[in-house]
Amino acid sequence: MATVKPNILACIGNTPLVRLNSVTEGIRTPVYAKCEFMNPGGSVKDRIGLPILEAAEAAGAIRPGGTVVEATSGNTGVGLAVAAACKGYHCIFTLPDKMSSEKIRLLKAFGAEVVVTPTVPPDHPEYYVTVAKNIVHDTPNSYFANQFYNQVNPEAHYASTGPEIWAQTGGRIDVLVGGLGTGGTISGCGRYLKEKNPDLRVIGADPVGSLFKSFKETGVLGQGEVYKVEGIGNDKIPGTTWMEFIDEFRNVDDRSSFTMARRIAREEGMLVGGSSGTAVTVALEVARELDDPDKVVVVILPSTGERYLSKFLNDEWMRENRFLEGPATDVRQLLLQKPATARAVISAAGDLSLQKTLDLMARHNVSQLPIIENGESIGSVRESRLMALVLEKKATLNDRVGQYLDPPFPVIGANETVEYVSRLLGRDNAALLVRTGGEITGILTRYDVIKSMSE
Numbered sequence: 001m002a003t004v005k006p007n008i009l010a011c012i013g014n015t016p017l018v019r020l021n022s023v024t025e026g027i028r029t030p031v032y033a034k035c036e037f038m039n040p041g042g043s044v045k046d047r048i049g050l051p052i053l054e055a056a057e058a059a060g061a062i063r064p065g066g067t068v069v070e071a072t073s074g075n076t077g078v079g080l081a082v083a084a085a086c087k088g089y090h091c092i093f094t095l096p097d098k099m100s101s102e103k104i105r106l107l108k109a110f111g112a113e114v115v116v117t118p119t120v121p122p123d124h125p126e127y128y129v130t131v132a133k134n135i136v137h138d139t140p141n142s143y144f145a146n147q148f149y150n151q152v153n154p155e156a157h158y159a160s161t162g163p164e165i166w167a168q169t170g171g172r173i174d175v176l177v178g179g180l181g182t183g184g185t186i187s188g189c190g191r192y193l194k195e196k197n198p199d200l201r202v203i204g205a206d207p208v209g210s211l212f213k214s215f216k217e218t219g220v221l222g223q224g225e226v227y228k229v230e231g232i233g234n235d236k237i238p239g240t241t242w243m244e245f246i247d248e249f250r251n252v253d254d255r256s257s258f259t260m261a262r263r264i265a266r267e268e269g270m271l272v273g274g275s276s277g278t279a280v281t282v283a284l285e286v287a288r289e290l291d292d293p294d295k296v297v298v299v300i301l302p303s304t305g306e307r308y309l310s311k312f313l314n315d316e317w318m319r320e321n322r323f324l325e326g327p328a329t330d331v332r333q334l335l336l337q338k339p340a341t342a343r344a345v346i347s348a349a350g351d352l353s354l355q356k357t358l359d360l361m362a363r364h365n366v367s368q369l370p371i372i373e374n375g376e377s378i379g380s381v382r383e384s385r386l387m388a389l390v391l392e393k394k395a396t397l398n399d400r401v402g403q404y405l406d407p408p409f410p411v412i413g414a415n416e417t418v419e420y421v422s423r424l425l426g427r428d429n430a431a432l433l434v435r436t437g438g439e440i441t442g443i444l445t446r447y448d449v450i451k452s453m454s455e
């Protein structure tokens with residue numbers, strides 16, 4: 001049977017729900033990620049492009065050959081451009097000049113026209129939203145997509161994303177976590193899922209500096225502050241945010257969001273944007289609090305990380321923004337601070353000859369070595385002692401290293417604190433082994449800790 005799709009729009013949605021396995025270490029409640037970054041245009045916003053155009057057509061607001069206009073720098077532009085390309089519409093996007101040239105090129109690659117405006121406050125005539133509205137006014141057969149007020153946006157998620165999550169979990173979902181830009185995703189999903197199960201909790205992940213959380217709690221719109229995570233947070237409450245379906249908000253700072261997004265790529269193999277890091281940070285917090293293997297937390301990963309290769313995925317950028325500096329506070333951070341080439345655990349099995357063991361240590365420039373068999377640390381050796389034994393003719397180079405073992409290095413978990421590590425290394429232990437997910441995956445020496453203190 002042929003399984004050809006009629007066009008790329010038919011490939012939007014039905015994204016997989018994938019269990020997180022590593023960032024969840026030590027947490028008993030399962031956390032499942034809804035992989036919206038796998039949509040054809042790379043984000044959850046693909047889901048609203050076509051419905052917005054179809055609703056405009058049905059209302060007679062746009063006719064064939066017309067022009068779609070939106071004030072957007074990001075994923076909504078791509079979502080609209082993908083749908084417009086397939087349906088033969090033209091796109092014009094306005095965006096402020098602080099946006100990267102990479103984003104402008106991306107929109108142009110889909111055939112869109114891009115109008116760059118100066119970065120000015122909302123009451124200025126050249127503000128990018130005002131410019132977009134003026135373009136609609138001056139362009140015949142054009143339509144303003146208006147993602148922050150167009151109810152088709154949350155309704156699209158009520159019709160697709162929400163039902164998918166319900167079906168994929170077989171109705172076994174207790175908490176939904178997601179970030180909000182327009183609020184469309186979490187509003188539509190939250191409404192659908194709460195209709196299915198009124199006890200389900202919906203939690204919004206909000207950058208520190210955004211106003212969703214404080215508005216929900218006080219009803220007052222305070223003063224927003226600048227933050228670096230893109231695509232989520234707001235200094236006003238959009239008409240597409242259905243507050244009644246969101247139970248609670250939690251704040252996440254930029255450093256935590258970016259660090260988590262980087263970990264999701266390195267540990268889970270999923271390249272996601274910074275807003276996924278924000279949402280997962282909250283999801284893990286909630287899952288830890290629930291502490292129940294029979295409950296389920298679902299978190300939305302809205303976008304691909306490919307658009308951030310020169311931003312938070314780049315160490316230089318992270319350092320410039322002071323997100324990487326500072327002494328580590330736990331074992332995981334200590335390991336991440338080691339140069340990539342020094343991270344692997346060099347070890348030998350007990351039946352290796354002394355000759356080969358000494359060669360191995362020289363090659364990797366290490367002076368001590370754990371002896372690991374069947375995933376267990378059974379002992380350790382020091383280069384100086386092995387050499388002394390050979391020189392004193394108490395051992396030969398052909399002997400098994402297993403005959404000359406010192407006690408094994410202590411094995412610790414990745415969540416242990418640096419204080420604990422320092423205490424163990426301050427005693428007689430030259431090194432510590434780190435176990436994650438049942439396997440020995442890292443090694444820490446005194447030098448690693450001292451290096452981190454000097455950062």
Ligand code: PMP
Pocket residue numbers: 043044045074075076179180181182183184185186230231232273275276302303
């Ligand atoms: N993350 C990113 C990267 C986004 O671009 C968006 C959309 N602005 C969101 C999250 C949030 O989606 P929504 O607008 O549906 O709240």
